Amino acid sequence: MAIRINGAEVEAPEDARVSLLDLLRERVHLTGTKVGCNQGACGACTVLVDGERVLSCLTLAAQVDGRSVTTIEGLAEAEALHPLQAAFIDHDGFQCGYCTPGQICAAAAMLAEVAAGAPSYVTADLTAERVPLTREEIRERMSGNLCRCGAHNGIVDAILQVAAERAA
Ligand code: FES
């Protein structure tokens, strides 16, 4: 088997201890995915596995053998920015940019979770078919992704913009 990374097949490492984060950065040289805490606390290493967000520092490469991984490099289509990337620029959703790839991957998966009707800790009506995407919902759902520059307000605005565009 192989791991599909941004559409390209990559052999899973023989060493079963290699994390997905190390595979991406050190072996495939996709350095868009960032190393922050390397222990599951900051979200900087967030990538998508079969469309769902995972912390690549806590995921073994062997666990995603046969699955499809999307990193920030694979999110955009051709030369066009992903709508979340454009919205982060529009709303100053970053300063240093270090947390941004993880924020954007998490936001992409988060919007899919909301679209699928998955409630969060702060969802008032757990039986509602459509979860209203309030600022509080976004903050809760993005709480695993820390931004040391304090760009959280811009990040929330960017996500709201993309959600509104999709609803239009
Ligand atoms: S580097 Fe993975 S959560 Fe911080």
Ligand code: FES
């Ligand atoms: S933009 Fe600097 S850590 Fe988030």
